Amino acid sequence: MSPQSSIRAAGGPVPTWEQVASEQGAFLYTVAYRLAGNHADTQDLVQEVLVRVQRGLETYEPGSMHGWLSRITTNAFLDEVRRRRRRPVEALSTEIADTAPGAPPVDEALAAESLPDHVQTALRSLPEDFRVAVVLCDVVGQSYRDIADTLAIPVGTVRSRIHRGRSMLREALS
């Protein structure tokens, strides 16, 4: 057993990095996929999140593991969005989704089974700020208060982004 798995005075056991990767991998992958919209970007994002988990576990105090991971994942996603904006040659899949909404790549077939393809495509076309709010609400299941904390924005903004995000998505279902 790693020393990290010892019981800390403040709370329950702190998981090891390997435990987080193995036990939370499917959760992380789902959240990352709903944000990134394709498997290649999702896998990069999950790896980046796990790098941050490695550093973050040193100070992690047992609490909401999903809340903690969701915060790291959205930060990593939005950092990558900003990084690519600074280097526009690396076109975001989210940006080309608008102009090239044709058949999904072969590796998207799996996800198409999970969420109606037109909804996943619409999700990918949402502006990132709206997409993140909708994913935290409807995929992670966070309360508006928790989303406001995660994104460091007012609850009123969370409420607005969730509703406007869903309103944009409903076009895909109409």
Place this chain on the structure above:
Amino acid sequence: MTDVSDTTAPFDGGHLEESLSAFLDGELDEAAQRAAYHHLAVCLLCQGQLDSVQRVRTALRGAPPVEPPGGFIDAVVEHRPRPRHSGATPDPTPDPTPDATT
């Protein structure tokens, strides 16, 4: 992208508009939730919007997890990732709040 409306006016008894999602999520306060319920009972416009937003919400919430491709997680565990680039947002402070979503 920045949000043009940084705050949303609390529900005032008229059409629900941006309070519609908050109503569905049970995120309005008790009085507003009740007022919204009564408004919905008589407003076809808001009922129609409620139905369409609810379909989106149900589709998202009902979708099963996305399965990682076989072996991906094992491979990540086997080859611990290293930082790819610098300039990232610092690690968030750990969230001590108990998980209220389960």
